[in-house]
Amino acid sequence: MKKNHIIDLKSITKEYDGQTVLDNISFYVRKNEFVTLLGPSGCGKTTTLRIIGGFEQPTEGKVIFEGEDITNLPPYKRQINTVFQKYALFPHMNVYDNIAFGLNIKKLPKDEIKKRVKEMLKLVNLAGFEDRSIQSLSGGQQQRVAIARALVNEPKVLLLDEPLGALDLKLRKEMQTELKNMQKRVGITFIYVTHDQEEALTMSDTIVVMDKGVIQQIGTPVDIYNEPKNAFVAKFIGESNIIDGIMREDFVVEFAGKVFDCIDKGFDKNEEIEVVVRPEDIIITEPEKGQLQGRITSVTFKGVHYEMLCNDGQFVWKIHSTIMKPVGAEVGLCVAPENIHVMKKAMKR
Amino acid sequence: MKMKIFSYPYMLWLAIFIVVPLILVLLYAVTVTEGGSITFTIENLRRFLDPNYIDVLWISIKLALETTVITLILGYPIGMIIAKEKPSRRNTMILLFVIPMWMNFLLRTYAWLTLLGKNGIINYFITLLGFEPMNLLYNDGAVLLGMVYNFLPFMVLPIYSVLAKIDYSLIEAAEDLGANKYQIFTKVTLPLSVPGIITGITMVFMPAVSTFVISRLLGGGQYMLIGNLIEQQFLWVGDWHFGSAISIIMMIFILIAMAITSKFDTQKEGSSGLW
Numbered sequence: 001m002k003k004n005h006i007i008d009l010k011s012i013t014k015e016y017d018g019q020t021v022l023d024n025i026s027f028y029v030r031k032n033e034f035v036t037l038l039g040p041s042g043c044g045k046t047t048t049l050r051i052i053g054g055f056e057q058p059t060e061g062k063v064i065f066e067g068e069d070i071t072n073l074p075p076y077k078r079q080i081n082t083v084f085q086k087y088a089l090f091p092h093m094n095v096y097d098n099i100a101f102g103l104n105i106k107k108l109p110k111d112e113i114k115k116r117v118k119e120m121l122k123l124v125n126l127a128g129f130e131d132r133s134i135q136s137l138s139g140g141q142q143q144r145v146a147i148a149r150a151l152v153n154e155p156k157v158l159l160l161d162e163p164l165g166a167l168d169l170k171l172r173k174e175m176q177t178e179l180k181n182m183q184k185r186v187g188i189t190f191i192y193v194t195h196d197q198e199e200a201l202t203m204s205d206t207i208v209v210m211d212k213g214v215i216q217q218i219g220t221p222v223d224i225y226n227e228p229k230n231a232f233v234a235k236f237i238g239e240s241n242i243i244d245g246i247m248r249e250d251f252v253v254e255f256a257g258k259v260f261d262c263i264d265k266g267f268d269k270n271e272e273i274e275v276v277v278r279p280e281d282i283i284i285t286e287p288e289k290g291q292l293q294g295r296i297t298s299v300t301f302k303g304v305h306y307e308m309l310c311n312d313g314q315f316v317w318k319i320h321s322t323i324m325k326p327v328g329a330e331v332g333l334c335v336a337p338e339n340i341h342v343m344k345k346a347m348k349r
Numbered sequence: 350m351k352m353k354i355f356s357y358p359y360m361l362w363l364a365i366f367i368v369v370p371l372i373l374v375l376l377y378a379v380t381v382t383e384g385g386s387i388t389f390t391i392e393n394l395r396r397f398l399d400p401n402y403i404d405v406l407w408i409s410i411k412l413a414l415e416t417t418v419i420t421l422i423l424g425y426p427i428g429m430i431i432a433k434e435k436p437s438r439r440n441t442m443i444l445l446f447v448i449p450m451w452m453n454f455l456l457r458t459y460a461w462l463t464l465l466g467k468n469g470i471i472n473y474f475i476t477l478l479g480f481e482p483m484n485l486l487y488n489d490g491a492v493l494l495g496m497v498y499n500f501l502p503f504m505v506l507p508i509y510s511v512l513a514k515i516d517y518s519l520i521e522a523a524e525d526l527g528a529n530k531y532q533i534f535t536k537v538t539l540p541l542s543v544p545g546i547i548t549g550i551t552m553v554f555m556p557a558v559s560t561f562v563i564s565r566l567l568g569g570g571q572y573m574l575i576g577n578l579i580e581q582q583f584l585w586v587g588d589w590h591f592g593s594a595i596s597i598i599m600m601i602f603i604l605i606a607m608a609i610t611s612k613f614d615t616q617k618e619g620s621s622g623l624w
Contacts, residue, residue: 055521075524082525088518092540101536102526153526 004030005064006157006189007052012061014047014213021047022058023213029157029191029206034183036192036200039210040236045193046085046161048210052191053082053159066156081150082159086166087142089134095121095145096130102153120148123182140171147182157189164199176203197237201225209233230343234276241282241317245275245342253342256292256315260335264342274343279307279320281339290332292317296325377593393594402578402595409575410602412489412564413557416496417504420553421546423497424504428545429538431505432512443509446502454499458566461495462486465567487569495563500556504549511545512538543613550610555603575599 007029014022022044029035037045050056052063054075063071070078081102089098097104099120103113121127124144134142143163150158163179164172180203183190194200200207201221209216209224209232217229228234231242245255250265255275267273287293294312308319310331317333325331378394380387397403431442449457463469465485472482485491515538523533561576575595582592 053525055524075521076527076529080525082522084518084522086516086518088516088522090519090522090537101523101528105527105532105536149522149526 006031006033006066007191008062008064009048009052010062010064012048012051012058012063014044014051014056015059021213022051025061025210025213025215027208027215027218029189032187032189034180034190034192034203034205036194036204036207037210038194038197038200038207038236039216040195043210044213045195045210049082049159049161049191049193052157053080054078079156080159081153081155081157082161083146083150083163085161085163087146087163089142089145089149091134093134094130095126095132095134095137098134098145099149099152101149106153116152117148120152123151123185124148139166140175143167143175147179151182151186151188155188157191158183160190160192162194163192164194164196172199179203201237209236211236227341228276228343231274231276234341234343239279239318239320241277241279241315243275243277243315244345245273247271247273247342251337253340256312258291260291260340261337262340262342263338264340267342267344272345274345276341276343277317277335277339279318280305281335282317282319282321283334283336284308284310284319284321284323284325285332285334287330287332290334292333294331294333296327296329296331299324299327374593374596377590378597379594381590393590394598396591397595397598405573405578406575406598406602408573409558409599412493412496412574413554415493416500416557417550417554419493419497420501420504421549424501424549425508425542425546427501427505428508428512431509432515439513443506446505450502455562455566457499458495458563461491461498461567465491465494486567487572489568491567492564492572495567496557496560499563500553503552503556507548507552508542508545511542511548515541547610547613551607554606554610558603558606559599 005028009025009027012022012025013020025044025048037048039045047056051058054070054073054077058071061071062069065078065080090101093101096117099117100113103116108116117130118127121129124147126141126144126148129137129141129145134145137145143166146163160179164175167175176199179190192200192203201224204221206218207221207224208218211232217224217233219227224233225237228237228240234240234242243255245253247264247267247270248254248259249269250267251262253260253262253264253273253275284290292312294310294317296308297311297316298309300307302320305320305322306324308321308325310317310319310333312333319333379389379391381390381392397406427446431439431446434442464471466472467482467484467486469485471485476482519537519541520533523537528536559576559579561574561580564572564574564577579592579595579599582588582595586592
């Protein structure tokens with residue numbers, strides 16, 4: 001299809017024993033792109049990845065790789081490598097043999113294998129670890145070996161299935177930056193699966209948000225955060241206030257009993273919609289200056305900011321602010337028009 | 350550390366039923382009773398160097414090796430097939446393998462007597478087809494068959510349990526890295542199942558070396574294995590000293606064999622072997 005597409009999923013449906021796990025999934029991945037499949041567990045993101053890797057066959061639909069249909073190609077014939085969730089390193093081999101596995105299968109000359117494994121170990125900061133046994137490595141080190149083992153084959157696409165899930169928070173943050181840098185350096189397309197929205201936002205060029213086997217939204221991290229398409233995406237990516245409202249006309253929306261200016265258009269007149277307001281986009285003012293008035297009902301210190309709940313009589317707003325108002329304080333709330341996100345009402349399925 | 354007290358009954362058990370008898374066997378092996386007095390000697394051990402006895406030892410080891418190799422060749426694919434089944438069907442298949450073991454070992458061997466006998470079922474069908482009845486019993490083949498039949502589950506079970514425990518993502522990882530089915534087997538599955546193979550070999554070879562019931566029932570009285578020799582010395586000849594000496598020699602051979610097999614078990618961690 002399009003020139004810079006490396007992978008195209010076309011109407012992929014997957015059923016297990018009559019149960020639909022993936023329902024008509026279509027998206028594409030561009031060359032050198034970092035794409036993240038994001039969603040709660042059981043949303044079908046891992047199944048999607050396994051279909052791209054060739055470990056599962058879709059019930060319906062096609063996987064196109066550089067313009068060629070590879071739907072029925074076994075994994076060992078695909079120019080795709082995978083970093084598995086629990087690394088799946090071979091316990092009977094040392095670090096060197098694990099990384100050299102793919103090259104040995106391809107029967108490359110020994111000195112070339114040696115050279116490439118050495119380079120890879122350097123890339124993942126494990127130089128000198130050749131003879132170490134897998135059991136003697138820490139989780140983070142095993143992680144790097146798994147990445148090196150996949151990258152040494154110079155795949156066109158690298159699949160990563162929650163590769164940082166087993167690491168502690170600090171290490172995970174470090175590895176996130178490192179992975180992103182690695183991807184830029186080697187210039188390989190990464191398809192990354194995670195349920196951690198923060199991870200997805202920091203690392204990705206494009207995020208595919210999935211739920212219940214259906215794609216909810218595809219977009220850049222900024223798009224997905226600022227313009228969630230529906231309540232699921234809004235709730236899943238970051239924290240949010242979601243409130244029912246009515247679209248009076250283009251650029252005018254009514255919710256919480258008040259009329260607000262907004263920047264959304266294209267809805268029917270008086271269409272019932274949902275409004276998303278991020279907690280950090282609500283500004284606390286003097287009661288008389290606010291668009292809404294309410295009383296603070298709870299305050300929690302979160303480190304960088306305070307999280308406050310404010311009851312306006314109809315709705316409890318979640319607010320993130322560095323300025324603390326005590327419980328019981330009467331306050332006004334303001335939201336700028338560009339921070340009011342109007343969404344179509346979620347269809348009840 | 351106070352829990353240590355709970356291990357005393359087991360220590361006592363080990364001492365009374367294993368350590369003391371072993372010492373007694375060793376004592377018998379290096380002594381002779383002459384006119385009521387006991388004297389130390391290595392005569393019993395030297396007696397074994399007689400070519401006739403060495404021959405018996407050699408035949409026993411050869412038969413045990415043959416049994417081990419055949420059970421391994423048969424047992425590995427069986428273990429693999431069962432391990433690849435769905436968990437629900439696995440249990441049924443394992444049960445089918447284990448059920449015969451609930452029956453007495455002697456009964457099972459007697460069953461072969463009626464199957465292979467002159468008037469047995471197999472010969473009945475052979476005569477039905479118009480051939481002369483064959484001599485199926487009381488030869489090397491019958492003994493080997495009986496051994497393989499009796500010891501096969503001991504090879505299948507450990508191999509199966511190791512294969513079933515192999516993380517499937519390792520197989521997928523190998524496939525992902527370009528390995529075909531044959532390469533996956535030789536480079537991943539087989540090396541990872543070595544501990545099971547070692548355990549299987551140990552569990553078949555050890556009892557196979559010392560068996561005497563199978564060889565007596567299916568091999569007829571003339572078939573002499575080292576187990577039969579020991580039995581003979583204790584029960585018929587009444588020479589406990591020589592019997593003990595042969596037992597000690599056999600134990601040494603088993604120890605050597607096990608030491609050799611354990612050399613191949615390079616994976617110390619997660620091994621289910623006996624060593």
